[in-house]
Amino acid sequence: MLDRLNQAMDHLEQRLDQPLDVAALARVACVSEHHFRRLFSALAGMPLTEYVRRRRLTVAAADVLAGRESLLDVAVRWGYGSNEAFARAFRVVHGVGPAEARRTGSVLRSQPRMSFRLVVEGSTSMDYRIVTKEAFRLAGVKARVPLVHEGMNPHIVAFLKSVDPETVRRIEALSDQEPRGVVNVSDDLAGDRAEGTELDYWHGVVTGAEVPEGLDSLSVEAGDWAVFRSSGPFPQALQHLWRDVFTQWFPSNPYEIRPGPEISQVRIAEGGDTADAELWIPVRRA
Template structure:
């Protein structure tokens, strides 16, 4: 898997001055576009689109300083339709416009080329199981919230606090299958998982029942789910579990992620600092 990922990275380097199709990168990595974007962002720590943009502007920066071509020629080569658009993107990465950089010989920022390698630690194991589920409903309250990678998500905390206890008890009575009880659901998460991008968040239950009029319904098709368990500090245990699933479990197992909601179930300690977490990720088996 890592060898194929590195072939995709080499393809990016060879085509920085051309249109880079994610479909081709996924083909080289022997996976789907959806899974490639998510796996890349988990491994690299930045979205695929942002990495490509930074690499292009790193190479363009060197050419700006070299002074052998016009700024417009460089802009067009790297996909910018005008000198103004190029200047805005250049300044966002380097903190200075291309014209000023050329005149003053400014210090520019560089995005290094990335490659992936396997580090064998073996210090811990992941508890997981594979579950086949028929079509089911997620029923509960819904909000549009920003994605937060680490720490508490203020928007989610405020949303959950706004739900009265009687509504939560009515939700709980609807729960009739795994994962049992009230769950947290992230749906329509951006493929690159950029910090601050918005997602649909549900606070509800998994059920076969019809939703009450004051609750939202998300119908989830039948499919395969990988279910992971973890215990530790809250909310880090759950956030780190998601990271470890993509950086450790997927590269080592014959599965890839598929579109669908990510479901988490947490049981907090009395003081709210520790949690037992369960994470449900929609997956599909990779053909041998």
């Protein structure tokens, strides 16, 4: 897997001045486009589009400093339709505009070319199971919220506080299969998982029953799910579990993520400082 990812990075680097073709990168890596975006974001710590933007502006900076071409020619080569658009993007990455950088020889920032390698950090293993489920429904309430990578998400906290106890009881009564009880679900994530990216957050249950009026419902296709468990500080236990699944488990196992909701269940211990977390990720054989 890591070899194929590095081949995809070579493919990207050779075409850095061309429009980003994620489908072609996924073909080189022998995974789906959906999985490639998710895996890259988890391994690199940034969305693919952000990495490509930084790499392009790193290489473009060398053209700016060389002074052999007009700034407009440099801008057009690297995908910008005007000096103004190029200058805005250049300033975000380098802290100065291209004209100033050319004139004064300013200190610029570089985004190194990225590659992936296996680092052996110990003998800790990850416990998981593969569960095949028939089609089911999610039933509950949902809200559109921004993604927060570390710590409590205040938008989710506010949403959960707004759900009245009677609605929670109606939702809980519909649970009739694994994972049993109320679950938290992330779905319809826009973009590349950058901080602030919007997603649908569900507070609901997994059910085969008809969903009564007044509750939100989502039909989920049949398929395989990789199920992981972790215990530790709350909310870090779940956030770190998600990170480890993508940075450790997927590169080491013949599976890829398939489209579908990501389901989590957290049982907070008395006192609220620690929790047991379970994460259900939709997968298929790579």
